[in-house]
Amino acid sequence: MEEVVATRYVTPLREGGSLPGIVEADDLGTYVMKFTGAGQGRKTLVAEVVCGQLARRLGLRVPELVTIQLDPVIGLSEPDQEVQELLKASGGLNLGMDYLPGSLGFDPLAYEVDPVEAGRIVWFDALINNVDRSWRNPNMLVWHGDVWLIDHGATMIWHHNWRGAEASAAKPYDASDHVLAPFGPDVEAAAAELAPRVTRELLREVAADVPDEWLVDEPGFETTDALRDAYVDALLPRAATIHERITLGPRSERKPSQAPGWLTDHLAPWPHPTKKDSTT
Template identity: 85%
Template sequence: MLNEVIATRYVTPLREGGSLPGIVEADDLGTYVMKFTGAGQGRKTLVAEVICGQLGRRLGLRVPELVTMQLDPVIGLGEPDQEVQELLKASGGLNLGMDFLPGSLGFDPLAYEVGSAEAGRIVWFDALVNNVDRSWRNPNMLVWHGDLWLIDHGATMIWHHNWPGAAASAGKAYDASDHVLASFRPDIAAAAADLAPQVTEELLTGIAAEVPDEWLVDEPGFDSSDAVRRAYVAALLPRAATVAERITFAAPAAPRSSGAPGWLTDRRGGEGR
């Protein structure tokens, strides 16, 4: 299960994110990027973060550690920004924290070389969870200590917004033409051969069990939180076996800048000056 910590201080908002996540300190002396139940996207964003983030970690991809965070709304009383204050007041209780990577930089495909094997694993994973938010416009990847880290999986598994159509939606192809790693010749076949067999019912069931009950209760069409968990497993398990065959690239892609904060690397991925 995810470790649970208590938020002790709200540091600053991250305004690049549409849901207004914030940097928060916790009682374990850690610093986290906190995502709030009171944000406009609601609790399903947090569910997606847990399932996809933990699945990525189990498959060997670099995803920052996730924790659940208890938030006392009183923390928001001293915030001068009215929008932040209202968000904190609306998010009392259990929220989600992602380990903050100090000094990390936004991934730019024109500044950092990615091998075809790593690109293939990331594209295959994004296809599995139907991630629509890893384009060159908004890569949602960071470079930290020379390695790629995957963040922000709230816009994945779009089928969980319409459970009656989940089976059909989860079976659709994945258009990777706009994927930020499309230009790095992702080796999808090798990724599928390695990763697909690892996505078992046991693995998915264990990951779904890490989602807190309170983020799953009262889901329309389900009589229990465990029933919702089984629905996630039922959507992801068959997709893992065949999704590699349904990843499409409309045309050979040329790398385009993501507009990430300015930094330089040589084309081997090492930091330059």
């Protein structure tokens, strides 16, 4: 990924659990910046890179990702103390996602998605075990008439407990609450098209985009390359068979979110707990 330098902090985005912000960079681009100092921790950024880059390589629309060098001094004029603390905790390398000006949040009542595209997105979300693309929180934007996928930090839940990763990655995927479930997603067609493209080589290339400093000191792994291989080993077999284990039942309108407990804060309305209150 390209590396840029943040030159101006524009404004916080309070819709996200990690308090991302809009920044301008030295390449004259504008980005949604996600911080290493946020409460969810650096694994959120790792997931954003692995899943976002994989989606792009498979032809799904995800805004371009970059790494952003941040000097906290650029936020000295920001009046919000919480933002100031976040910037101070995030000096160094952070993640940026290309800002899509004028984009709108996806509304399934206002936008139609054909079964082929819906199937590709549902299959991909099943592959990465995305629990955060539900009708409660679509994490999709509509820009120039096209659907764009954003916010992949709440994916690959197994990387929060590598000892149980193999068993966790083998589990099925319940797409009943997926925002695109009502559009009749053609998962079989998506699997036939996309699964053969998820090769070990492709996954290694995607994992290689994750900066070393976000991977260091992971318990159980002697090197960052060994940790990268663990991501490959979890995703590769899942790609071949996950379409057989996707369920599409009635959505749980009158039930609480089925997301795991560690994601509860992310799904909750603002304000969210601070970093010291987070469990991840």
